[in-house]
Amino acid sequence: MKAGLLTLLCCAAALPARADSLVEHDYILNCAGCHRIDGSGSSTVPALPNMRDLAGNPEARTYWIRIPGAAQAPLSNARLAALMNWLVERFTGTAPAPRYTAEEVGRLRRKPLRDPLARREKILRGR
Amino acid sequence: MSRLDRWFEGMTRQSARRLSRRHWLSRFGGVLVGGAALPLLPVARAADENMVGADGVRGREGDPARCEYWRHCAIDGFLCSCCGGSHLACPPGTEMSPVTWIGTCRNPADGKDYIISYNDCCGRTFCGRCMCNRNEGERPLYHWYRNNDLNWCSGTKSQTYSCSTAVLVKVADEAQPEK
Numbered sequence: 001m002k003a004g005l006l007t008l009l010c011c012a013a014a015l016p017a018r019a020d021s022l023v024e025h026d027y028i029l030n031c032a033g034c035h036r037i038d039g040s041g042s043s044t045v046p047a048l049p050n051m052r053d054l055a056g057n058p059e060a061r062t063y064w065i066r067i068p069g070a071a072q073a074p075l076s077n078a079r080l081a082a083l084m085n086w087l088v089e090r091f092t093g094t095a096p097a098p099r100y101t102a103e104e105v106g107r108l109r110r111k112p113l114r115d116p117l118a119r120r121e122k123i124l125r126g127r
Numbered sequence: 128m129s130r131l132d133r134w135f136e137g138m139t140r141q142s143a144r145r146l147s148r149r150h151w152l153s154r155f156g157g158v159l160v161g162g163a164a165l166p167l168l169p170v171a172r173a174a175d176e177n178m179v180g181a182d183g184v185r186g187r188e189g190d191p192a193r194c195e196y197w198r199h200c201a202i203d204g205f206l207c208s209c210c211g212g213s214h215l216a217c218p219p220g221t222e223m224s225p226v227t228w229i230g231t232c233r234n235p236a237d238g239k240d241y242i243i244s245y246n247d248c249c250g251r252t253f254c255g256r257c258m259c260n261r262n263e264g265e266r267p268l269y270h271w272y273r274n275n276d277l278n279w280c281s282g283t284k285s286q287t288y289s290c291s292t293a294v295l296v297k298v299a300d301e302a303q304p305e306k
Contacts, residue, residue, distance in 0.1 A: 025300040028242050033229045033272050037296070042225045042282025074270060074304070 019082035026083045030073045039091055046117075048091040055092040059123045064088065065100070065108040067116045077106035181214070184236045194259035196293070198243050201230035202259045203275040204291035207248055209257035214293045217248035221289045224249050226281040228274070230264045231299040240299040246292050249280035254290040264303035 028037065031048075035041050039048030054060035064084060065071060073080060081100040089095040113119050166172075180189025180196075187195035191214035192206060198214065199206070211218035227246040234241055266273035280286045 022300050025242070028296060029229055029231070029299075029303070030272070033244075034226050036225055044281050045226060069272065072270070074266065074273070 019076075019079045020086075022079060023083050023086040026073075026075060026079055027087060030075065030083075031069065031087070034069070048087070051088065051091045052093070054120070054123060055094055057123060061096060061100075062108055063113070063116075063119060063123060065105055066111055066113045066119075068112045071109035071112040077102035077109070080109065081105040182234060182236060184234065188235055191293075192257065194257070194261065197234055198232055198241075198293035198295065199259055200232035200261055200263040201243065201265055201275065202245055202261055202291055202293060203265070204245075204247070204259065204288070205254040206257035206259060207254075207290040207292050210248075210254035210290040212248060212290065212292070217292065218251070218254070218290065221248040221250040222283045222285070223247075223292065224280050224283050226279055228272070228279055229296070230273075231301075231303045232263070233302065240302040242296040242299045244294045244296050245275065245279070246294055247279045248289045248292065249283040249287055250285040251287065251289045253288055 034045045035048050036045075041047035051060075051064070054063065065080075070080065070084060073083075075083065081102045081104070084105065085096055085099045176186040178189070179185055181191050182189065182197070184197055187193050188197045190196055191198070192208040193199075194202070194206070196214070206214070207216070207218060208214050212221070217223045224247045227244050229242060229244050231240045232243050233239070262275065265275055268274050268276060271277060278286060278288055280288050
């Protein structure tokens with residue numbers, strides 16, 4: 001029983017570590033196709049460094065997970081949380097505080113945004 | 128000069144006396160048919176299989192102009208290698224799309240999985256040569272950014288699809304699909 005509990009604890013501790021080690025891989029396979037490896041986007045896809053415009057805004061935390069590309073990515077909650085912690089820090093220069101957890105991401109991604117660009121405008125205008 | 132003429136005349140007459148016309152025809156026919164049949168021999172095919180191609184991979188899996196090339200495991204389209212370009216570069220007159228569909232393929236030379244970016248070349252009408260449709264690890268259309276059935280000619284001047292490349296991005300930490 002003790003050994004089983006210990007194994008369970010070890011696995012639980014190892015899971016986020018594994019998700020963290022896969023962030024770049026997950027980014028390339030699930031984001032970079034459209035946003036490109038350096039995040040610069042194209043004439044039809046938003047550039048990720050523009051995430052800076054929303055940095056520090058209390059609404060941004062929810063918004064970034066509810067963007068359809070993130071919410072509907074074929075990734076587990078733990079891996080999406082790790083990916084978004086890495087991605088927000090990479091493109092805004094500041095890591096989310098507190099860091100996203102699998103539970104929080106799992107809750108937020110259930111409601112993907114229908115019109116992310118309109119929502120972004122609203123957040124920027126403070127409404 | 129007359130000595131050369133005489134020599135040739137002698138040779139010709141001698142061969143005409145010794146060899147029948149049919150004899151010559153049969154030999155010549157044998158060379159023609161034999162030469163054409165040579166690549167069909169198992170020896171020739173074995174040589175093809177053992178040829179070391181791109182990325183140090185043997186046989187068809189190492190040939191960027193074939194669907195069996197290892198990087199083409201998730202491709203759906205015409206190979207730029209057959210259309211005046213290569214598996215890394217677009218044919219003249221086309222532009223590489225910055226927006227692309229990305230998958231992973233296993234390199235048989237080292238057994239590792241690699242991330243492959245299938246950038247489309249756009250701007251001329253579709254090439255029509257070397258159509259390949261392997262789709263390993265492709266997602267359904269509702270995961271459109273992991274699907275290859277749609278036109279990835281986006282962010283380019285022209286949306287006309289011509290052919291596809293297979294650019295190696297880096298070693299994959301995990302083969303698709305993700306766990």
